[in-house]
Amino acid sequence: MQSDLQVTERSSDGGLFTGGNPVTHWSVRAYKQVDYEVRVEENLLSLGNRAILEDVAEGKHARRLVVVDSVVDELYGTRIRAYFEHHGVEYKLLVLADGESHKDMRQVLEVVKALDEFGVDRRREPIIAIGGGVLMDIVGCAAGMYRRGTPWIRIPTTLIGLVDAGVGVKTGVNNDGHKNRIGSYFSADRTLLDRSFLATLDERHIGNGLAEILKIALVKDRRLFVLLEQHGARLRSERLQAPAPGGADPAAEVVERAIHGMLEELQPNLWEKVLERVVDYGHSFSPVIEMHALPELLHGEAVAVDMALTTVIAEQRGLVTSDERRRIFSVMTGLGLSSWHELCTPKLLVPALRDTVRHRDGQQRLPLPVGIGSAVFVNDLTEDELERAAQSLADLHWGDVR
Incomplete structure (x- = not known):
């Protein structure tokens, strides 16, 4: 932590108050370095793998609050309990409801209550969160709020x-019908990534995550797009588990490139001081679509609809060719993602754009694809243009359906 204290008004003799005029203005600046680790691991719940407890010396007593969602408890609860019992850890397992519909302050306060009841030592006993993105956000919110900051580990x-x-520092929960309206920036100490967990996901939830990977591909990584184009359908059906014939492992490369691309954008702008962020692609209209469609649409599915709409806008502006648009939509289909939803109408999209402008300090800062693998920001999208794009997207969808 670096800090600087400046006194901008002093007493007449240049010193602090000594009976003359008092000091009435101080400027405080403090700089805190943020360090966190994102690491790929294999078989985290294997009894011989101590990655989750690497900060605990062998034989030393340890205590941990472990927070999971209900799906994780059903699939892995027995193994999680066995893991901590095997290593002699005193633990409490808190199970939260799963899904975006439960991502609110009530769940955050459930975590806070468990922290109090378990009596966590906020310096030495990190919370361990094992679950999906919704759980990551809930526990991250609670960790950042509890005692002004309690360490946590994401799995x-x-x-x-x-x-x-699981790779950034932003946490958020929904409130009053708005997505991620309450939250903070609070990094986990480390994030442990184990691809074997994906084996128990259904194909729809794999597609949900592939939508966020496609986002990175479209705005900054053409090679990643080609990988999805060539292997996306198989990666989805095989849950990114099996190497391709011949020993190549496109699943590993897809995940690695997606994570690296995301962190490359996040690292220099963790607190989002710069509001033009290419990783906001697919997130201009999707928050409103997703919240109105709950629980029908998953997050990535709403993002895909947003990306399809903005691809059409880019095509109409000459930034994307019709062939590139067809390739993008074909990849979406291969990933199990729809490029259209019935809520994608001007009645919803126009207010969504206005909300985005408020969120982005009075400007649209709307990322649009340029070809495949690059992006540009625009501030001049009109409501008429948006309406034409929505109609074109619907025509493309129903033309394909027919």
């Missing part, structure tokens, strides 16, 4: 957690 179990929700 994402979904693809969207591995490549998106």
